[in-house]
Amino acid sequence: MRAENTVRDRNPQSTAQIAGHPLHPMLIPFPVAFLVSTLACDLLFWSTGNNAWSTASLYLLGAALVMAALAALAGLTDFMGDRRIRSLSAAWHHMLGNVVVVLLSLWNWYRRYEAGDAAVLPTGLVISLVVVLLLLYTGWRGWEMVYRHRVAVSDQET
Numbered sequence: 001m002r003a004e005n006t007v008r009d010r011n012p013q014s015t016a017q018i019a020g021h022p023l024h025p026m027l028i029p030f031p032v033a034f035l036v037s038t039l040a041c042d043l044l045f046w047s048t049g050n051n052a053w054s055t056a057s058l059y060l061l062g063a064a065l066v067m068a069a070l071a072a073l074a075g076l077t078d079f080m081g082d083r084r085i086r087s088l089s090a091a092w093h094h095m096l097g098n099v100v101v102v103l104l105s106l107w108n109w110y111r112r113y114e115a116g117d118a119a120v121l122p123t124g125l126v127i128s129l130v131v132v133l134l135l136l137y138t139g140w141r142g143w144e145m146v147y148r149h150r151v152a153v154s155d156q157e158t
Contacts, residue, residue: 012088014152015081016074022152024078027071028142032135034064035105039128045120054117057124061109068102078152088149090141097138104131 014022038060045053075095078085085091108127111119145151 010155011150011153012082012084014078016077017152020154022078023074024071025146025152027067027074030067031064031071032139034060034067035101035128035131035135038064038108039125039132042120042125042128045117046125051117054112054120057120057128058109058112061105061112065102065105065109068098068105072098072102085145085151088145088151090144090149091151094138094141094145097134097141101131101134101138104134 014024016023038057041053041057041060045051045057075098079091079095080086104127108119108124108131112124146153
């Protein structure tokens, strides 16, 4: 039992998990994919003028916000659950950057909900681009936590 505790204590652990599998990495692909797809639809709307693309962007932003809330809940649970995670600058950059992503996306969604197609060009498109660029940074910092600091990585042999 002591050897098992030693292995468990080696890496910062995920608090939000099911059967030993961390939830946060399972959830984050959804909002990321929805937000990147929002940018793609915005570019298609810009190039074609077809309002189906702006409608798709609105729905993608809504889905992204719902999934981001779930991912954020799991991520915040992990962040608060292990002081070693809170001590990493990468964790702070990842979290704060993603808060900015969600706030920008919420503003982008609200503008589109209120103004329709008129909210897409140019402001909505620019916001979508900024969001995707921020996601590249926050994703890099998130993977840094996993690959460099081994957050939620199990070293136990199966």
